Amino acid sequence: MVVVVRTDLDMGRGKIAAQVAHAAVGAVLSSLSDPALAAWLRDGQPKVVLKVPSAERLSQVAAAAEAAGLPVQVIHDAGRTQVEAGTATCCAIGPAPITAIDRVAGSLSLL
Amino acid sequence: MVVVVRTDLDMGRGKIAAQVAHAAVGAVLSSLSDPALAAWLRDGQPKVVLKVPSAERLSQVAAAAEAAGLPVQVIHDAGRTQVEAGTATCCAIGPAPITAIDRVAGSLSLL
Numbered sequence: 001m002v003v004v005v006r007t008d009l010d011m012g013r014g015k016i017a018a019q020v021a022h023a024a025v026g027a028v029l030s031s032l033s034d035p036a037l038a039a040w041l042r043d044g045q046p047k048v049v050l051k052v053p054s055a056e057r058l059s060q061v062a063a064a065a066e067a068a069g070l071p072v073q074v075i076h077d078a079g080r081t082q083v084e085a086g087t088a089t090c091c092a093i094g095p096a097p098i099t100a101i102d103r104v105a106g107s108l109s110l111l
Numbered sequence: 112m113v114v115v116v117r118t119d120l121d122m123g124r125g126k127i128a129a130q131v132a133h134a135a136v137g138a139v140l141s142s143l144s145d146p147a148l149a150a151w152l153r154d155g156q157p158k159v160v161l162k163v164p165s166a167e168r169l170s171q172v173a174a175a176a177e178a179a180g181l182p183v184q185v186i187h188d189a190g191r192t193q194v195e196a197g198t199a200t201c202c203a204i205g206p207a208p209i210t211a212i213d214r215v216a217g218s219l220s221l222l
Contacts, residue, residue, distance in 0.1 A: 003132065013124040014160040014222035020128035021114065021135035021158055028136050029152075041140075044189060047132055049125040078155060111125035 001027060001040060001094035002048045002105050004061050009089060015082050016090075016111070019075055020049055023092035026073040031095055034071070040095035050108040058088055064104040065093045112138060112151060112205035113159045113216050115172050120200060126193050127201075127222070130186055131160055134203035137184040142206055145182070151206035161219040169199055175215040176204045 003020045005011075011019070024047060031037040040046070052058050058074075065072045073092040079085025093101050114131045116122075122130070135158060142148040151157070163169050169185075176183045184203040190196025204212050 003128070005128070012222075013127055014162075016124055017114070017116070017128040017131035017160045017222065018158045021132040022156060024132035025135050025139050025156060028139060045133060045136060047129045049128045051125075111123075111128065 001046065001092055001096075002050050002101055003090055003092045004050045004052055004058060004105060004108060005090040005111050006053070006055060006058050006088070007051045007111070008054050009083050009087065011082055011089065019077065019089045023073050023075045023090050026075070027071060027092040027094060030073060031071055034095070036095045036097070049111045050105060051111040052108060055088055058091060061093075061105060061108070062091045065091075065101075068100065068104050070094065070096050070100060070104065112157065112203055112207075113161050113212055114201055114203045115161045115163055115169060115216060115219060116201040116222050117164070117166065117169055117199070118162045118222070119165050120194050120198065122193055122200065130188065130200045134184050134186045134201050137186070138182060138203040138205060141184060142182055145206070147206045147208070160222045161216060162222040163219065166199055169202060172204075172216060172219070173202045176212075179211065179215055181205065181207050181211060181215065
């Protein structure tokens with residue numbers, strides 16, 4: 001699984017962590033019957049946190065992942081702190097084989 | 112749910128986010144049959160990320176939460192990056208009612 005985070009929102013590290021956790025939990029709950037989830041858990045649930053500089057880039061990556069048939073969870077913040085309600089902050093891609101994820105997110109840098 | 116993170120390990124923000132997500136996913140998977148999970152999901156799965164300055168304080172908070180009967184997930188890092196293998200990096204407490212969590216973690220500061 002990768003989680004792609006927008007860096008243009010100037011979120012603090014605690015806020016980022018909560019958003020990434022939200023995405024990861026959403027991805028897992030959406031994949032409970034998916035064999036890819038079991039495989040990912042057996043591997044120690046590897047997660048890589050990547051960054052994009054804008055909402056547009058986040059949308060592009062999410063759309064590319066969906067087009068590739070990968071599970072995608074875009075997180076829209078409730079807006080109680082730091083960012084406006086409804087703002088897309090990050091998205092999880094997976095759980096899925098890393099080779100498939102790399103095809104759509106392999107060029108992104110680590111957060 | 113709260114996730115309590117050690118600040119003395121000098122983890123980067125991406126590393127912290129991955130550890131917090133690991134704790135949150137672990138907490139959810141351990142609570143699939145717990146009515147507290149359903150209540151927490153209905154509330155929009157609120158997560159608060161808190162900090163402690165040392166391994167000792169992390170252990171104390173985790174022990175206090177366990178003694179209070181709360182679900183606790185301590186995360187030990189696989190050690191591939193940034194910290195030594197087996198290092199306790201953070202712990203999730205919950206999902207559980209916030210009043211119960213506050214009794215053991217209410218004095219901690221936001222990360």
